[in-house]
Amino acid sequence: MNQPLIPAAKPLIGEEERAAVDAVLRSGMVAQGPQVAAFEEEFSAALVGGQRCQAVSSGTAGLHVGLLACGIGPGDEVIVPSFTFAATANSVALTGATPVFADIDPDTFCLSADSVAAAVTERTRAVMPVHLYGHPADMDGIGAVAAEHGLEVFEDAAQAHGASLDGRLVGTWGRFAMFSLYPTKNMTSGEGGMVSCADEEVARQVRLLRNQGMERQYANEVVGLNVRMTDIHAAIGRVQLGKLAGWTAQRQANAAFLDVHLSGVVTPPVKAGAVHVYHQYTIRVEAAERDRMVSALREEHQVGTGVYYPTPSHRLSSLERYVPAVDMSQTERAAGEVISLPVHPSLSQGDLERVAAGVNAVAGAGA
Numbered sequence: 001m002n003q004p005l006i007p008a009a010k011p012l013i014g015e016e017e018r019a020a021v022d023a024v025l026r027s028g029m030v031a032q033g034p035q036v037a038a039f040e041e042e043f044s045a046a047l048v049g050g051q052r053c054q055a056v057s058s059g060t061a062g063l064h065v066g067l068l069a070c071g072i073g074p075g076d077e078v079i080v081p082s083f084t085f086a087a088t089a090n091s092v093a094l095t096g097a098t099p100v101f102a103d104i105d106p107d108t109f110c111l112s113a114d115s116v117a118a119a120v121t122e123r124t125r126a127v128m129p130v131h132l133y134g135h136p137a138d139m140d141g142i143g144a145v146a147a148e149h150g151l152e153v154f155e156d157a158a159q160a161h162g163a164s165l166d167g168r169l170v171g172t173w174g175r176f177a178m179f180s181l182y183p184t185k186n187m188t189s190g191e192g193g194m195v196s197c198a199d200e201e202v203a204r205q206v207r208l209l210r211n212q213g214m215e216r217q218y219a220n221e222v223v224g225l226n227v228r229m230t231d232i233h234a235a236i237g238r239v240q241l242g243k244l245a246g247w248t249a250q251r252q253a254n255a256a257f258l259d260v261h262l263s264g265v266v267t268p269p270v271k272a273g274a275v276h277v278y279h280q281y282t283i284r285v286e287a288a289e290r291d292r293m294v295s296a297l298r299e300e301h302q303v304g305t306g307v308y309y310p311t312p313s314h315r316l317s318s319l320e321r322y323v324p325a326v327d328m329s330q331t332e333r334a335a336g337e338v339i340s341l342p343v344h345p346s347l348s349q350g351d352l353e354r355v356a357a358g359v360n361a362v363a364g365a366g367a
């Protein structure tokens with residue numbers, strides 16, 4: 001059939017973003033400046049209830065400086081999921097601390113509080129859940145384990161702009177939280193990240209660490225990095241932030257359509273009290289069928305999909321020395337079974353119908 005491929009993800013960059021970038025370029029001031037300051041304020045008001053926000057050059061940089069700002073370093077253990085992008089564990093390892101992997105809840109694909117409890121040792125300093133695919137992690141359960149053992153909670157909210165649990169936004173639970181602004185995320189600044197901080201001391205440390213340890217020029221107080229966001233990127237992010245709510249509603253409507261129209265696969269459940277923002281719409285299929293279904297969707301139905309993540313972090317050659325001490329069977333299983341379907345806001349009704357018909361056909365073909 002000669003129909004165009006429906007892509008798995010599609011960044012939406014329009015005239016307004018181009019005009020905003022052009023205005024910054026014409027101003028001649030392109031590095032971190034007034035656009036970044038405005039973006040931080042607007043992001044804070046829109047997405048984390050007014051908590052302090054610091055923009056950085058990427059989500060990964062945000063995790064790195066957030067962890068450093070909270071004093072994480074050699075000798076510390078930070079519990080993280082393995083079923084996530086490698087940046088989660090990488091950022092812990094880059095501080096000199098040890099990422100300790102725990103297993104996931106099979107329904108939400110997010111860190112399991114019971115598994116976190118099993119992974120705690122006397123060196124554990126913190127736990128960093130990921131709100132994977134845009135579904136909030138079990139912050140009450142994880143918070144209870146953290147309180148019992150005196151651990152800090154950090155949030156990898158890279159995929160979860162605007163998600164919430166019992167009316168509380170993600171990014172407001174942890175001592176710090178990070179949102180990614182990479183092009184395939186729910187909103188973008190080109191590249192970028194936003195660090196939301198619960199208190200001014202962490203916020204100040206993040207500001208220092210992103211700028212060579214300086215708040216005042218050439219008065220370097222700590223050893224820092226350069227992970228500043230530019231005004232060019234912030235200008236894109238500000239426009240995108242204004243469009244996020246509409247896009248999220250469209251993602252949710254697309255997901256609702258798929259929930260109703262898919263058959264023969266396991267659709268993603270939403271926990272009571274959770275608002276899912278569907279960075280990904282991730283189904284489960286038989287592991288033995290998964291790769292056949294992915295290629296049949298592409299070849300026969302022109303439906304692009306993603307597998308996030310085919311290899312759990314603890315099986316990557318870069319991270320395999322951090323051998324999990326707890327059972328990881330839900331992580332292993334999910335890695336073999338997941339397929340993420342297009343759910344992005346630019347899908348037309350016809351696209352959605354093609355996605356559903358394609359999935360139902362390839363699922364039925366294997367049965």
Ligand SMILES: *Cc1c(COP(=O)(O)O)cnc(C)c1O
Nearest residue numbers: 058059060085087158180181182
């Ligand atoms: C995208 C992502 C990151 C890293 O963000 P970048 O902006 O790409 O550096 C970290 N964690 C998770 C879960 C992500 O999806």
